[in-house]
Amino acid sequence: MSNKPPVTVPTIKRRLISMVYETLLGFAVLFLPFLIFEFAVHGSHTPTAEHMRQALAFLVLGAYFIHQWSRDGQTLAMKTWRLQLVRPGHAHLSLQTAAVRYLLSWMWVLPALLLSLVLDLHRWQALGTVGAGILLWSLTAFFDKDRQFLHDKLTGTRLVQLPPPEKKKKAVPVV
Secondary structure: OOOOOOOEOOOHHHHHHHHHHHHHHHHHHHHHHHHHHHHHOOOOOOHHHHHHHHHHHHHHHHHHHHHHHHHHOOOHHHHHOOEEEEOOOOOOOOHHHHHHHHHHHHHHOHHHHHHHHHOOOOHHHHHHHHHHHHHHHHHHHHHOOOOOOHHHHHHOOEEEEOOOOOOOOOOOOOO
């Protein structure tokens, strides 16, 4: 008999809250590379510099997520919220699986960003469109019996809820 607790599917609410924390950590991950980039381009805002900023963000975030997911299946936000990314039947995620999941994860915002570009939306309209895109993508979990998001279904991965850590027992003083 196994001592492993049963696999629990985290709630969608828990996963979305974890993603908000993940977004804040993403800004921290981007800080130093962007600081160096800004010194290198002298704060230029030419179209080329803007595209280079976007590419830098994509690559740095990709390196962060792919490394964390393939290392132990958790980013710092996932550890905080006791979530783990697993691929059933595998000890850990391969770099290839983590990279494909990272690319597919952009589907949370990419369609909305493209729609904003096509419709020439700005500021609050564009932000509202991205918010609607995130909401629509999160609804994909309701079409899966295990409540997994579409990018996890496509990569064969799943987010699982880890059990709470065991409470440390107080040491009984020896008399």
